[in-house]
Amino acid sequence: MRDVSKFLSGFKRFQQNYLGERKNLFESLVQQGQHPPVLMIACCDSRCDPALLTDCDPGDMFVVRNVANLVPPHVKATYFAATTSAIAFAVHNLEVEHIIVMGHAQCGGIRALLENRSPSCNEEELIAKWLGIAAEAREKVLTEFTRASPATIAHACEQASILVSLSNLMSYPWIQERVAAGKLALHGWYFDMQLGELLEYQPESGSFEVLVPNLETAV
Numbered sequence: 001m002r003d004v005s006k007f008l009s010g011f012k013r014f015q016q017n018y019l020g021e022r023k024n025l026f027e028s029l030v031q032q033g034q035h036p037p038v039l040m041i042a043c044c045d046s047r048c049d050p051a052l053l054t055d056c057d058p059g060d061m062f063v064v065r066n067v068a069n070l071v072p073p074h075v076k077a078t079y080f081a082a083t084t085s086a087i088a089f090a091v092h093n094l095e096v097e098h099i100i101v102m103g104h105a106q107c108g109g110i111r112a113l114l115e116n117r118s119p120s121c122n123e124e125e126l127i128a129k130w131l132g133i134a135a136e137a138r139e140k141v142l143t144e145f146t147r148a149s150p151a152t153i154a155h156a157c158e159q160a161s162i163l164v165s166l167s168n169l170m171s172y173p174w175i176q177e178r179v180a181a182g183k184l185a186l187h188g189w190y191f192d193m194q195l196g197e198l199l200e201y202q203p204e205s206g207s208f209e210v211l212v213p214n215l216e217t218a219v
C-alpha cells in the first residue's frame with residue numbers, strides 16, 4: 001500500500017504559501033467568510049481538479065464534484081441530494097454569478113454510460129442510475145455517430161452530457177430566474193487532457209470551441 005506522506009508534505013507547502021506568504025488572503029477568508037463568484041461542477045476524476053487546472057486561490061471557486069460532472073434535473077422532495085444541495089447553497093446563499101459545468105476527455109463515467117452494461121450488484125446499479133441522468137446524451141450520440149471511432153463517440157458523449165447538465169440546471173426555477181435577470185451565467189467547459197486544451201460550448205455555433213489553446217503543441 002502506498003503511503004500518504006506526499007499529501008502531508010503538500011499540506012506543509014500549503015501552510016507556507018497561504019498561512020505564511022499570503023497570510024492576508026487567508027485571514028480575510030477566515031474573518032469575512034467565503035464569497036466565491038463561481039460554482040464549478042466537475043468530475044471526480046483525479047486528473048481534473050478544477051482548482052489545480054485553473055490555478056485558483058482558496059475562496060475563488062465553490063466546487064461540486066461527482067461522477068461524470070452531472071446535474072440531475074429538478075425534482076421535488078429528493079433525499080441525500082448532494083449535488084442539488086450544493087448547487088442550491090451556491091446559488092441561494094453564496095449568490096454565485098457563474099456556474100461552470102466542466103467535463104473532460106477520457107471520462108470513465110461517460111465510458112460506462114456508453115457501455116451500458118447490466119448492473120451485476122447494488123453498487124453498479126447505483127452508478128448506472130446516476131449515469132442515467134445523461135442517457136439522452138448517449139442516445140443522441142449513438143444515433144448521430146453510427147460509423148465513428150470509439151474515441152470520437154466518447155468525446156461527443158462527454159460533450160453532449162455537459163449540455164444535458166446545462167439544460168438540467170435551467171430546470172430549476174430559481175436558476176432560470178437568475179439567468180433571466182442577468183444575475184447568473186451558465187458555461188459548459190471541456191478539458192481535453194490529451195491536447196492540454198480548454199474548450200467552451202458556444203451556443204451560436206452549437207459546438208465546443210477552443211477557449212484556451214495549448215501553445216506548447218500549437219503548430
Ligand SMILES: [Zn+2]
Nearest residue numbers: 043045107108
Ligand atoms: Zn470523468
